Amino acid sequence: MLRRSVPLIAPLLFVVLGAAGPFEGCDEGGTSDDPRPLPRDDGGACFFDEDCVAVGCEALRCLAGACVQVAPIRDADGDGHAPPPCGTDCDDRLVTVSPDATEVCDLVDQDCDGTIDEDAAPTAIRFDLTTLDPTMSATSWDDQVIVSDAEFTSRGLRTRRLSLDGTLGTVEPLFDTEREPIAIDAAPAEGGAWFVIALEPASVLDPATLVLVELERAEEGVVTAAGAPVTRDVESVTALVAITIDGVPYVAWDAEDTSRFVWTPAWAAPVRVADGLVAGIGALDLASDGTNVAVPSGTGEVTFLAATDGTVVGTVTPDGELSPGRPLASDEGHVWVLVRDAFDHSVQPITASGTSPVTTLPTGGGSVHLGIDRTPDGLVITRGDTSSVRAWVLDAAMPSMIRRTFGADEISGTGRAIVSVDVASTSQGTAIVTNFGAAGSSLAVLACGAGS
Structure with a gap:
């Protein structure tokens, strides 16, 4: 065979x-x-x-x-629509994405109209992060968030870009130093951000140092230094906050003797708004009405300083003691302030010359970490106890109207000790970054028309 x-x-x-x-x-x-x-x-x-x-x-x-x-058409995912140039299916790999699809709150453009999550039901999207920096500060970076990172490298302080899908970027520039940071805060600027850093004294005989660093967005959002850092030696710093007005940074800090100062590089010297004789200055925060800088100068008063030269233009007593945390928020023509009331806490608009009626806030949540921020969605109120954070979105024109309530499981999770809470208003949504120090951190994105 x-x-x-x-x-x-x-x-x-x-x-x-x-x-x-x-x-x-x-x-x-x-x-x-x-x-x-x-x-x-x-x-x-x-x-x-x-x-x-x-x-x-x-x-x-x-x-x-x-x-x-x-x-008659190429349609890889079988949803009845072709990709360009034969159709308008912006992702021919997913049957859930097409011109006929319904928007879902997930930071994806389901209906291919170029706008993400419009008309989708509002929700919070939360991600756990791996940052381990107790001094970490966060602020907006256009469509992202930028955070400081003092623990990632021994060469000094760095930044990391944080996308709203929870992705942490690689380390990028901030400030080279061998000195340990006491505190860091950041504020958005046109095309970038300002970071303010308080460094420990080099020795017991040396002063502390404030460092102001301006960062710019290069192509694809890459972080670059906008110029040489601005430094100023100060006697001591225990905590600090920063804001920007028309792209100019302003910083307030507390000294070890409980004095409180406000300063910007254009001023000849820092302005002392409260001294060590004050029995408790209260919460440390900064805000602006567009013309003046507002700073708590006692447990129950707010002082307005002219942004141009630091002269005092008014001192206002809100209808209650200032709430703990970050009780001030900037807005055009006035400043929002959180105060204690007979039942819980209230929100009140104030100007350099007086106050307006208060609005009682929804009860619940904690009273250790309170904060108020003005975002395109409205007034974002955060309230945290020692291990969890909740949030509310209020109508800025009518604060008694609660647009949305977010539980602790949506904002921070529970069970980890909270170091700080930062709110950043980005072009894609409001981000809330909760820092747990050595236990990591979390990002919650109030997306999909949280204010609708």
């Missing part, structure tokens, strides 16, 4: 190979290490679907050795 079958091998090989063209990968011009036959001619013959190259928007298959049109 073997002898009879041997003569048939050569004709059989001729039939098989003769029906095909050259083999890809078998000669010097081949591009594949795994040879496969190419079509014998270009008259529509094929061996594989990828041999069929559409000349229009049709979908082709290789059937019985010929390219055959199986659909």
Whole structure:
């Protein structure tokens, strides 16, 4: 039997190979290490679907050795829409993304109209982060958040960009120093951000140092230094906060003797707004009405300073003691302030010349970490106890109207000791970064029209 079958091998090989063209990968011009036959001619013959190259928007298959049109458009995910230039399906890999899809709150443009999450039901999207820096500060970076990171490298202080999908970027510049940071705060600026850093004295006989660093967004959001840092030696610093007015940084800090100061590089010297004789200055914060800087100068008063030269233009007593945490928020023409009331806490707009009626805040949450921030969504109120944070979005025109309530599981999770809470208003949503120090941190994005 073997002898009879041997003569048939050569004709059989001729039939098989003769029906095909050259083999890809078998000669010097081949591009594949795994040879496969190419079509014998270009008259529509094929061996594989990828041999069929559409000349229009049709979908082709290789059937019985010929390219055959199986659909009028190419539609890889089967949702009835083709990708550009044949259609407007912005992701032909996902059947849930097409011009007919319904927006879902997930930071994805489901309906391919170029706008993310519009008209989607509001929610908070939370991500756990791996930062381990108790001094970490966060602020907006256009469509992202930028955070300081003092623990990532021994060369000094760095930043990391944080996307609203919870992705932490690699380390980028901030400030080279061998000295330990006492506190860091950041504020957004046009096209970037300002970071203010308080460094420990180099020795017991040396002063502390304030460092103001301006960072700019380069291509694709890359962090670059906008110029040389501005430094100023001060007697001592225990805590600090920063804001920007028209792109100019302002910083307030407390000294060890409980004095409180406000300063910007354009002023000749820091302005003392409270001295060590004050029995408790209260919460440390800064805000602006667009013209003046507002700073708590006691447990129950706020002082307004002219942004141009630091002169006092008014001292106002709100309708209650200032709440702990970050009780001030900037707005055009006035400042929002959180105060204690007979039942819990209230929010009140104030100016350099007086106050307006208060609005009682919703109860619940904690009273250790309170904060108020003005964002495009409205007034964002954060309230935390020692291990969890909740949030509310109020209508800025009518603060008694609660637009949305977010529970602790949506904002911070529970069970970890909270070091600080930062709110950053980005072009894609409001971000709340809760810092747990050595236990990491979390990002909550109040997306999808939280203020609608």
